[in-house]
Amino acid sequence: MRRRRARRERADAEVVAHLRNHERDGDEAELAAARAAEARRDRIAPLPPARPTRMGDRMHALEHRVGAYYAVPFTAVWPRLWLAATEADRGEIRTAAGAFEASTRLCGWGLLYAALACATGWWPALVAGAVVVLAAWWLGRERLFALADLADAVVDLRLRSVARAVGIAVPPGPVAPATWRELDLVLRRRR
Template sequence: MTGLLAELGKKLADRWLTALMLPGLLLVAVAVVGFRLSHRHPFDVAALSRWVDDTAASPVGRSQGALLLITAAVLLAAGAAGLAAAGLGAGCGRWCVAEGSWPPGSWLAAWRRRRWEQADRAAREALRAAAADVTKPHPPLRAAILRRDRIALRAPHRPTFVGDRFSAVDQRVADAYGLDLLAVWPRMWLVVDDPVRAQTSAAQDAYAAALRLAGWGILYLGLGVMWWPAAVVGLVVLAVAWVRVRQTAGLLADLVEATVDLHGRTLADRLGLPVDGQLTRAQGQMVTAALRKDVPLSLPES
């Protein structure tokens, strides 16, 4: 047990160092550079070099106690920046899955819905053209479907792609199997194999890392108040983060849906509910009733 705890602590320390401390040190360095150069001389490397030399030659630079305090302050600032980035990333995650009932979220959702409807009409027209002549390949059909799916898999109702992507999983699972994913998923996690857990956990970690990257981008934007190149860096980081958030959210949603597809019957069997062959919607509703515990455990009337 001691060895296990030591190894776990080592892994947590490595993750903390890689995910938070090192990016935090870089942010602190950028903050110091920005404070010294400001907007008027954003790229004055000579002035920065002179300041470093003067500081090193000063009594503070030659004092071991002062250097120790400065090192501790830098490490504390880097750790605080890492926690701030994680908190901002969590806030970005909540915004990504928000329903958008109020402006400006509702405006963004309406704009995305109009784009999706236009892309859906184009996809339907391409499908009719392909159905009219099945002897020839129709690359425009695939391209039209991909354009529509890049907006959303279903008609959008949320401000962001991520919110609609996660919402689509809930709806698709409910439509296909009658399962309430919110009630089913914690139990599903207990019956799946270790490889499935490992892949899903890795996808969830990648999604969380992408959200943290967005948090770092916001912090760099904040530094742009005193040094404008930091704002440029922040915009680039945010753009990269958004691409990664979309990719990792899509992968995580696919893995969750695939897990339900492959292990929905396993969960029903473990609950002692009758399942013959593929899990049907009526049987899935029985599973949902058993897990929610607030509706009668019976098949719906036909």
């Protein structure tokens, strides 16, 4: 985690440097470079790393963004969002969750190969197990990131429906933070 934190800090410093150059010179190339640096930084971790793995950091970033932007805890609103989501939304989430689960099963098979190698001393099983575990880890990370992005999109697309369903008037267009705080109060009352 320490190395990831240091890499993210360097990437964040690069973003800041490009933005300062853009503000000073008005150079559009610096703005484009800042956006590219932001993308690289966010691939390392959307927020400063606080979890042992990148997957944990990505899920933490989802919870943090929803809490910071909408002032409602993701864990409190997700069951209601699931009910407010369309069948197409749910299908996309199920597909992404199924792909992540397949990665975890693949990792389990890799660990079984490694256990076979330890039990029998047959080294090819250890090599196969290591390759399978590494592939499952890489696939799992990418699939979890996709799942988090979909969950994030469902929040953005369906939170108004949840607010309306619990009796909060949500005007079209930008929503005042007070509306989301009111939704948070309603959700907390029902816990």
